[in-house]
Amino acid sequence: MNGMGKCPGTTSWASFFSRRPTCSKVGKGKALSGILVGSFRYGTTVKQPLLPALPLLLLLLLAVLLGAGCVTQSARTVDDEVRSISSSLMCPVCPAETVDQSQVPLAKQMQEIVREKVQAGESRQEILDFFVERYGDQVLAAPPKRGFNLIAWVVPGIGLLAGGALVAYTVRRMRRPQRGEQTNPFVSAHNGEPDGELGPYLTQVDEDLRRLLGGPGLAAEGPPGRG
Amino acid sequence: MAQIGTISLYIALALAVYALAAAVLGKTRRSAQLVESARYASYLIPVMLGIATLALVSAFLQRDFSVSYVAAHSNLAMNPIYTWVAFYAGNEGSLLYVAFALSIFVALVVVFLPSSMKESLPATLAILMGIMVFFLVVMVSLANPFAVLARPPADGQGINPLLTHPGMFFHPPMLMAGLISISVPFSVVMGQMVSGKVGDEWVDLARAWTLVAWAFLGVGLLLGSWWAYTILGWGGYWAWDPIENVALMPWLVLTAFVHSIMVQKRRGMFRMWNVVLMNVAFTLALFGIFINRGGPVPSVHSFASSALGWVFLVFLGASLVFSFGVFLWRFNALRGIVSLESSLSREAAFLLNNLLFLGVTFVTLWGVVFPLVSQVFQGVTVTVAAPFYNQINGPLFLALLLLMGVGPLLPWRRSSWATVGRALRAPAIGAIVAMALLALLGIGNPLALVSFGLCALVTVSVSQEWVRGVMARRHRGENYLLAFGRLIAANRPRYGGYVVHLAIVLLAVGVTGTTFFGATRDVNLAPGDEVSVGGYTVCYLGERTRDFADRREFFNDLLVTLPNGREMYMTAWRAFYPDQRIAATHAAIRSTPLEDLYVVSSESLEDGRVVFRILVNPLVWWMWVAGVVFILGTLIALWPQRGFALAPASSRGQAAAPVRVDL
Numbered sequence: 001m002n003g004m005g006k007c008p009g010t011t012s013w014a015s016f017f018s019r020r021p022t023c024s025k026v027g028k029g030k031a032l033s034g035i036l037v038g039s040f041r042y043g044t045t046v047k048q049p050l051l052p053a054l055p056l057l058l059l060l061l062l063a064v065l066l067g068a069g070c071v072t073q074s075a076r077t078v079d080d081e082v083r084s085i086s087s088s089l090m091c092p093v094c095p096a097e098t099v100d101q102s103q104v105p106l107a108k109q110m111q112e113i114v115r116e117k118v119q120a121g122e123s124r125q126e127i128l129d130f131f132v133e134r135y136g137d138q139v140l141a142a143p144p145k146r147g148f149n150l151i152a153w154v155v156p157g158i159g160l161l162a163g164g165a166l167v168a169y170t171v172r173r174m175r176r177p178q179r180g181e182q183t184n185p186f187v188s189a190h191n192g193e194p195d196g197e198l199g200p201y202l203t204q205v206d207e208d209l210r211r212l213l214g215g216p217g218l219a220a221e222g223p224p225g226r227g
Numbered sequence: 228m229a230q231i232g233t234i235s236l237y238i239a240l241a242l243a244v245y246a247l248a249a250a251v252l253g254k255t256r257r258s259a260q261l262v263e264s265a266r267y268a269s270y271l272i273p274v275m276l277g278i279a280t281l282a283l284v285s286a287f288l289q290r291d292f293s294v295s296y297v298a299a300h301s302n303l304a305m306n307p308i309y310t311w312v313a314f315y316a317g318n319e320g321s322l323l324y325v326a327f328a329l330s331i332f333v334a335l336v337v338v339f340l341p342s343s344m345k346e347s348l349p350a351t352l353a354i355l356m357g358i359m360v361f362f363l364v365v366m367v368s369l370a371n372p373f374a375v376l377a378r379p380p381a382d383g384q385g386i387n388p389l390l391t392h393p394g395m396f397f398h399p400p401m402l403m404a405g406l407i408s409i410s411v412p413f414s415v416v417m418g419q420m421v422s423g424k425v426g427d428e429w430v431d432l433a434r435a436w437t438l439v440a441w442a443f444l445g446v447g448l449l450l451g452s453w454w455a456y457t458i459l460g461w462g463g464y465w466a467w468d469p470i471e472n473v474a475l476m477p478w479l480v481l482t483a484f485v486h487s488i489m490v491q492k493r494r495g496m497f498r499m500w501n502v503v504l505m506n507v508a509f510t511l512a513l514f515g516i517f518i519n520r521g522g523p524v525p526s527v528h529s530f531a532s533s534a535l536g537w538v539f540l541v542f543l544g545a546s547l548v549f550s551f552g553v554f555l556w557r558f559n560a561l562r563g564i565v566s567l568e569s570s571l572s573r574e575a576a577f578l579l580n581n582l583l584f585l586g587v588t589f590v591t592l593w594g595v596v597f598p599l600v601s602q603v604f605q606g607v608t609v610t611v612a613a614p615f616y617n618q619i620n621g622p623l624f625l626a627l628l629l630l631m632g633v634g635p636l637l638p639w640r641r642s643s644w645a646t647v648g649r650a651l652r653a654p655a656i657g658a659i660v661a662m663a664l665l666a667l668l669g670i671g672n673p674l675a676l677v678s679f680g681l682c683a684l685v686t687v688s689v690s691q692e693w694v695r696g697v698m699a700r701r702h703r704g705e706n707y708l709l710a711f712g713r714l715i716a717a718n719r720p721r722y723g724g725y726v727v728h729l730a731i732v733l734l735a736v737g738v739t740g741t742t743f744f745g746a747t748r749d750v751n752l753a754p755g756d757e758v759s760v761g762g763y764t765v766c767y768l769g770e771r772t773r774d775f776a777d778r779r780e781f782f783n784d785l786l787v788t789l790p791n792g793r794e795m796y797m798t799a800w801r802a803f804y805p806d807q808r809i810a811a812t813h814a815a816i817r818s819t820p821l822e823d824l825y826v827v828s829s830e831s832l833e834d835g836r837v838v839f840r841i842l843v844n845p846l847v848w849w850m851w852v853a854g855v856v857f858i859l860g861t862l863i864a865l866w867p868q869r870g871f872a873l874a875p876a877s878s879r880g881q882a883a884a885p886v887r888v889d890l
Binding site for chain 2: 079083087088090096097098100101102103105108111136137138139140141142143148149151152153155156159160163164167170171174175
């Protein structure tokens with residue numbers, strides 16, 4: 001058991017960080033250089049046709065990286081695999097602890113079994129099935145994605161989609177001027193117009209008119225005299 | 228002592244009932260005197276509960292085992308310093324603590340109620356007193372901390388050894404105070420609704436109290452992680468345990484609220500939505516207390532479970548009916564009239580933010596209740612633990628990080644793609660460069676790359692906002708430091724928020740580091756054996772033991788060779804309590820900003836070997852730093868600004884400087 005070799009994944013990580021501070025620092029440096037090259041010239045309209053496409057490019061890059069990462073699954077050590085499997089198994093005798101977390105003897109034994117099976121070349125699914133056969137579905141840390149338990153996985157997606165639809169609907173409805181609003185012709189009179197040169201001034205006029213007329217929604221925006 | 232405690236509990240209950248009745252009658256009969264007397268009654272409750280608290284503390288200090296709570300949660304061997312922890316180790320004591328904390332919050336909110344809110348005081352006070360009465364009734368009838376034993380034992384049962392940790396001094400009280408303090412903004416909002424004040428008068432007060440509750444919860448959660456990391460001995464800090472989840476959910480909803488309340492503050496929008504968020508947050512806080520006090524879900528936090536939970540469930544149901552009843556009653560009056568001008572605006576970004584936060588909350592709630600659903604429908608209590616949450620919430624958190632980088636750059640009201648693209652240029656470049664550098668340095672995991680890239684995106688976008696603001700102020704002839712200070716002072720909610728965003732980035736860095744790059748070894752070592760993990764060599768030297776009345780302590784000495792060749796001694800400590808059959812561990816941790824070496828010993832085998840778990844946890848240090856930054860940011864955002872009112876938001880107005888030039 002002793003004098004075992006270093007875990008490859010971590011070695012590269014450690015050596016990487018002995019040379020370089022955290023990622024946030026890297027980002028900061030780029031921010032400053034971004035300023036130096038002049039991305040902050042406000043008021044001037046520099047012709048930069050590529051700019052709006054940048055986020056898209058970023059997304060594209062991410063997609064490529066993700067794809068590449070999924071294809072080249074890095075080689076996992078036995079230890080990694082054992083840890084991954086045993087953190088997907090619940091310790092049957094402890095309240096809400098995985099085999100990986102728990103310190104009780106049974107959990108240690110289960111972890112030993114996992115290790116033996118991994119070394120014997122059994123797949124992750126085979127090992128999980130082995131334990132499900134003995135302890136039932138409860139031994140899995142996440143419900144299996146089949147049968148009734150599929151609901152556990154589907155409902156969050158439905159919920160998120162419903163929420164997204166609700167937000168989209170709200171946005172659409174809020175963007176249409178409502179009945180109450182039509183009584184005040186000065187609110188968003190230029191709504192829908194292109195964001196031209198006059199945009200800010202129109203907005204300002206809007207604001208001032210609303211303020212004079214005591215338009216809606218101003219109660220929380222500070223005393224009218226200030227501004 | 229026990230009598231003093233019980234009597235003061237009854238007096239507090241009488242005062243709360245009186246304050247409730249006087250506030251309601253004062254409102255309906257328009258009697259200012261009655262309302263006034265209700266106010267004074269509410270000031271006396273913290274005094275009475277303070278006396279009760281002191282009575283319980285002194286019972287602990289005097290080892291008065293005739294009080295059954297003291298007998299159940301302490302013993303002669305307990306260090307008196309842990310009285311503070313034993314106080315809330317069980318149901319009765321933690322209820323007293325919660326009631327005491329609530330009474331203080333109530334007194335504070337009543338004292339500092341702005342004059343513009345005077346009209347809603349009776350309703351707000353009545354709601355708060357309703358909550359107060361509930362807790363006091365539960366205490367005197369079902370869970371009296373001063374219940375006396377007919378035959379006092381010679382020694383108590385002792386405190387749960389897992390609780391004897393410095394983290395326990397602050398983590399539970401912070402969380403409990405956080406959960407109960409949500410009552411205050413909830414009651415403020417509901418009070419306004421009941422009084423028919425559906426405008427925006429309550430925004431500032433509700434926001435301030437929400438930030439208080441939010442900070443308590445946030446810090447409590449982080450302290451809990453720290454406690455789990457140092458004492459539970461598995462090397463992690465968050466397990467998606469049901470109890471952790473129910474404390475996280477109100478925090479998530481409050482996070483959504485502190486964002487969307489800014490839209491109401493500046494644009495008069497989302498009124499209805501904010502009321503709903505507050506109702507949901509309060510309901511989830513009660514749900515948290517319900518699960519905590521003996522709910523039906525198994526958890527590692529089963530320190531204080533009982534059938535009491537069901538009483539809380541009934542109260543939860545009643546409050547749900549009340550809060551949404553009031554909401555429906557005022558539904559038409561709450562309709563906003565300001566329209567959303569563009570879906571490319573700060574308002575829309577906040578809407579998306581709320582969707583994501585509520586999405587994470589929904590997933591988490593679903594994970595907590597699914598075992599019960601499964602029990603009902605298929606008769607099997609399946610487990611929903613970390614793998615489920617990591618798979619579903621992980622991507623949602625990444626989306627939140629992305630939004631955190633983009634959202635603050637969007638101006639209020641509306642914008643054009645060109646403007647947004649311009650503002651996004653530096654952050655996007657920063658993110659791409661960071662990812663490219665990390666990929667070149669050999670980080671192959673795509674999720675980790677994305678996460679670090681998004682961290683860079685947020686950092687650059689926040690820095691850019693700062694630089695932009697400072698530059699604008701520089702034109703007025705202020706030096707950099709002064710400009711920076713005044714920039715923050717000029718719009719504290721915003722720059723405090725940015726500081727909190729940076730704290731979240733630090734947290735994300737820590738989580739990403741430990742999730743994707745940690746190394747673990749489980750080994751059994753005999754004295755003299757050594758093992759290598761992630762560049763460290765750990766040599767086990769030997770074991771020392773010390774016996775105490777209630778426990779045997781084990782000290783496992785280690786000689787560690789660091790990656791730079793230096794050597795250092797470390798000791799992994801653990802104790803075994805034979806009476807309770809519980810082992811407590813303190814890991815030996817060498818923490819650096821880069822990574823933690825974490826060694827924990829779990830048992831001594833018969834052949835003299837010791838079972839060790841050795842972990843290398845990269846970047847976990849930054850999570851604790853994040854806590855400090857989080858508090859700092861919250862304080863900045865919360866600090867009252869004298870004579871300050873935010874200017875109405877206008878499009879592009881924020882691009883140049885947050886302070887509008889007077890016309």
